[in-house]
Amino acid sequence: MTANTNRALVLKAYPAGAPGPEHFELVESPAPEPGPGEALVRSIYLTVDPYMRGRLRPGPSYAEPQRIGEVMVGEVAGEIVASRADGFAVGDFVTAGIGWQTHGVAAARDLRGLDPAEAPISTSLGVLGMPGLTAYFGVLEVLAPRAGDTLVVNAASGAVGGVVGQIGKIAGCRVVGIAGSDEKCAFVVEDLGFDAAINRRTAADMSAALRDACPDGVDCYFDNVGGPISDAAFENMAMGARVAICGQIAQYNDTEQAMGPRNLRHFLVKRATMRGLLVFDWRARYGEGLARLTRWVREGRVKYREDIVEGLENAPAAFAGLMEGRNFGKQLVKLGDDPTR
């Protein structure tokens, strides 16, 4: 069964600074056999996400660190090629947290069945997966916007940011995106329906740019990035503003502690609230979130864009590019043939 030779990327070393291909090693081995209650999954799409950078250090974060010499953690959308799991048959499409490899075994409880007739299976890793759910609960539960609020989101064309802004529009907000190129800014305004966008690479003064784009101040700030962009957002908060801290990608590759202005006084003056957000905390409500997101996608009210590179060997470069904003839309790596497209 040469089709079931497994190719996997294992972590060779923790990166100091930016991760790159040199930190991973491609290894081949026979694909494992599923045990009782398990299925063997052939990966079709692999997701790379900013949170993975947090795993690539020995210290504790909200999850265990990735171990050296083990397959890099992560989720795939794929097809079952062997099954001893009740309710899962060969040919079924699923998501599975088998990591960066072409084949992997997962227990039934760790599989999520996908219906290709409902949505492309790749969306299970993006708009109809963890990033979309992060946006859904982050906006509706953490920011809790009122109609008429001004909502600002950064990394606005990304997998989370794009959905954040579109849910903000559904909730009746004025939505301003911050993104890393004119092309991305045009995309979030013209394709996703944001009210305005700011190019973070060309804005000479982010605080002034936000003041112009948000004349009544920022009521809701969804932060994927941190750093100077957040300084500018805090300076522009409206009374009673809410801040969701979803990511701080600006710092993830830092080798030294980044410094910035001590500006929590803005939270006092504006009686603002900041809350850290991790989607896992809403696990019990994923069904609700997926149902609404699926409906909104079908109705065309939530659009998405994917950035798909080919080949497992290109996953490290795709991940490294994601950390620098070189992707445009949800970053995926295609590992095998997609029979649904």
Added chain:
Amino acid sequence: MTANTNRALVLKAYPAGAPGPEHFELVESPAPEPGPGEALVRSIYLTVDPYMRGRLRPGPSYAEPQRIGEVMVGEVAGEIVASRADGFAVGDFVTAGIGWQTHGVAAARDLRGLDPAEAPISTSLGVLGMPGLTAYFGVLEVLAPRAGDTLVVNAASGAVGGVVGQIGKIAGCRVVGIAGSDEKCAFVVEDLGFDAAINRRTAADMSAALRDACPDGVDCYFDNVGGPISDAAFENMAMGARVAICGQIAQYNDTEQAMGPRNLRHFLVKRATMRGLLVFDWRARYGEGLARLTRWVREGRVKYREDIVEGLENAPAAFAGLMEGRNFGKQLVKLGDDPTR
């Protein structure tokens, strides 16, 4: 009526850095006459509070800046010496926001009647006034501690901090105070009943000291100070921690933007919430807060300590000392005879 000569401190200049006597000028004038609906108040105690530093700059904060050449803003506890206000008679004790002066006129709606039989009138500026209410709503509404939580408060022997910790004890918390001397630390533990205290001036490593004092992490952090103490508190947050930003006195005298580590990632990892707190937002519920605080003071469950200096001319130095933590307990300035003591 020489008794009704008014002595007032007016602001001469905005301080750059620490405020001091050189920024104020003592002026004398005849005390004003009350108009219809007004009363003339003779000041007995004047309060100085950290928030006043925020007024001493031309830029906007949560209140209008103090104007140059005008009487310094603030509240006094005093006695009515002339009244054209219904419900207020000569000899009544009241609080009034007449500023740093020995006599001032206030409208009836800006007077709060005091009963010296219920509590010393000076407490209307401390434990039974704005600082006590700040602690009350800050703990119960912003931090919302659960029994068994660990609560950390800094400026722990101060007018707000001391009440914060004692309400934390009433609410069933383990309470750790951070204060500026061994004497203050002993006071909060032995007199106020805190579980532990850390001397911020002698602790070699605040983060390690907090880790030792809070083995289960910090569930509730009441911040009057900001700066490196907050960095250490954020590092020690327990899952789901709540932070109340009440003051940032460490920065109030800064002439340049203070810098610190970019550490909002802790809020993400710990799914923590931070909220800025201004007591005025609970104005409609002051009655509830004062009723409970009064009962707790009477029952001896909330104790307080006052640091009283004599003479209006010493108010600027008392204020300057407060900014540096030289006071020990609620800082008051006695401006006139207290017939109730």
